[in-house]
Amino acid sequence: MIAQNEHGYKNLIHLISHAYEDLPNRGMPYVTLEDLESNNEGVLLLSGGAKGALGALFLNGKKADAGTLLQKLKHIFLDRLYIEIQRHGLEEEDKTEPFFLAQAAEHNLPLVATNDCFFAASNMHEAHDALLCIAEGSYVVEENRRRETSHHYFKSQEEMVELFQNIPEAIENTIQITKRCAFMPEPSKPLLPLFHTASGRTEAEELRLQAKEGLQGRLNRKNLTADAKKALSKTYEERLAYELDVIIDMGFSGYFLIVSDFIKWAKNQNIPVGPGRGSGAGSLVAWSLLITDIDPIQFGLIFERFLNPERVSMPDFDIDFCQDRRDEVIRYVQGRYGSEKVAHIITFGTLQARAVLRDVGRVLQMPYMQVDRICKLVPFNPASPCTLQEAIDQEPALQKMYKEDETVAKLVDISLQLEGLYRHASTHAAGLIIGDRALDTLVPLYRDPKSDILATQFSMKYVELAGLVKFDFLGLKTLTILKRTVELVKEYTGKVVDLSQIPLDD
Numbered sequence: 001m002i003a004q005n006e007h008g009y010k011n012l013i014h015l016i017s018h019a020y021e022d023l024p025n026r027g028m029p030y031v032t033l034e035d036l037e038s039n040n041e042g043v044l045l046l047s048g049g050a051k052g053a054l055g056a057l058f059l060n061g062k063k064a065d066a067g068t069l070l071q072k073l074k075h076i077f078l079d080r081l082y083i084e085i086q087r088h089g090l091e092e093e094d095k096t097e098p099f100f101l102a103q104a105a106e107h108n109l110p111l112v113a114t115n116d117c118f119f120a121a122s123n124m125h126e127a128h129d130a131l132l133c134i135a136e137g138s139y140v141v142e143e144n145r146r147r148e149t150s151h152h153y154f155k156s157q158e159e160m161v162e163l164f165q166n167i168p169e170a171i172e173n174t175i176q177i178t179k180r181c182a183f184m185p186e187p188s189k190p191l192l193p194l195f196h197t198a199s200g201r202t203e204a205e206e207l208r209l210q211a212k213e214g215l216q217g218r219l220n221r222k223n224l225t226a227d228a229k230k231a232l233s234k235t236y237e238e239r240l241a242y243e244l245d246v247i248i249d250m251g252f253s254g255y256f257l258i259v260s261d262f263i264k265w266a267k268n269q270n271i272p273v274g275p276g277r278g279s280g281a282g283s284l285v286a287w288s289l290l291i292t293d294i295d296p297i298q299f300g301l302i303f304e305r306f307l308n309p310e311r312v313s314m315p316d317f318d319i320d321f322c323q324d325r326r327d328e329v330i331r332y333v334q335g336r337y338g339s340e341k342v343a344h345i346i347t348f349g350t351l352q353a354r355a356v357l358r359d360v361g362r363v364l365q366m367p368y369m370q371v372d373r374i375c376k377l378v379p380f381n382p383a384s385p386c387t388l389q390e391a392i393d394q395e396p397a398l399q400k401m402y403k404e405d406e407t408v409a410k411l412v413d414i415s416l417q418l419e420g421l422y423r424h425a426s427t428h429a430a431g432l433i434i435g436d437r438a439l440d441t442l443v444p445l446y447r448d449p450k451s452d453i454l455a456t457q458f459s460m461k462y463v464e465l466a467g468l469v470k471f472d473f474l475g476l477k478t479l480t481i482l483k484r485t486v487e488l489v490k491e492y493t494g495k496v497v498d499l500s501q502i503p504l505d506d
Helices: 007-022 033-038 053-059 062-079 092-106 120-135 158-163 168-180 203-220 224-249 255-270 280-282 284-288 328-339 353-363 368-375 388-394 396-404 406-419 460-465 477-493
Strands: 043-046 081-086 112-113 320-322 342-350 422-435 445-447 452-458 470-472 473-475
Touching: 007 033, 007 043, 007 422, 007 445, 007 452, 033 062, 043 062, 043 470, 053 062, 053 092, 062 081, 062 092, 081 092, 081 168, 081 388, 092 112, 112 168, 120 353, 120 406, 120 422, 158 168, 203 284, 224 255, 224 284, 255 328, 255 396, 320 328, 320 477, 328 422, 342 460, 353 368, 353 388, 368 406, 388 396, 388 406, 388 477, 396 406, 422 460, 460 470, 473 477
Parallel strands: 043 081, 081 112, 320 473, 342 452
Antiparallel strands: 342 422, 422 470, 445 452
């Protein structure tokens, strides 16, 4: 399916998101005819070739069912349906092509030539085959596994024209499709959910009120004399007023209220929360709202490192929660704003030098000890990872093994082609999106089989371009250990320890 316009793009987002949202019931992501009937406007449909629904029905001897399905698709998509023809040298394509041509003529549907593209050039076929084995946990020598042909690469215009020279209209229609599509998602301003207040105050009014009340509570807990408190109050109140003006003028009132709300909830549930780290600790408003526990004036911390009117960017608090109870806070946020507005952020694991050597060595069934010796010749520096080519250039022993052993040469050649490619999808360790509307209207969603919370299919960079705001919910084992230690002290000695009250020179 291809989006023609913004409406079509949103329909595509909804369709793919719904396929993953209902994954527990469906078993695998797919869309139904009912889904297509209600979400097809602005979308072009290509029939899918020999491996699509039509081809699968025909190859299974259900020619009549294939014809019926085509009729239904034509009814749904009208003049936005194309019969897809592919030529990768597969037997099933030779069997289905006459049927597709006949159906196109019978139903007066346009043909379009396509080529599934799984790797950049034909010389990457062997490397891609190894990548498939890495993904599926199989070996290259296995017979019953997924394989692609050497034709599944990014073919040039000249190659495609030559391949389909007997059906020129199938090539011409690729141009027609591009002419029918004219949409590019534009970057969006931050889309924060509205923070609802019981009194009906605006976010700015609520922020000022909570910050001023919070500051008084903080100063009261300093156990100062009346004179000392009066002397300090002016300094704190002036700093607070300045920060509030900046925050409100930059439109970030809601962000501070949202963060403060779930942190206060966590503390009320006795869930350990970190004292604050990073530039956010320089905000007196954050300290007043209980977001951080570090007095920025006492320690001389600068607010402008966190928010600066001359350099507009979203604030970003790094928030640590007890590892064992982090999920409780996330569930609270889901309940507060709606589960359809909350999601993790997808991340993609890449094949770095040592990892790609180990993975390729495994699928080639090379001895573990041999692969391990090769991997150890690659310098290990997480701060500045060494590429495989850099390792080869600077390590004579690796060069010698490459020249003298054909198996090692094959391992290295394949690894060089795969290095840097995505290996798997996962979710951001801390990042959580909270939107102002159902997220499947803004970005496509994905479900990690290991999580009951959906994740965006866009990585963090593109999520931010779509206007979504990241909140950090990092599970920190140290907080869990500290909590358990305090519990054990009370259990065995009867003493109650308040970690926040321990002097820094203790």
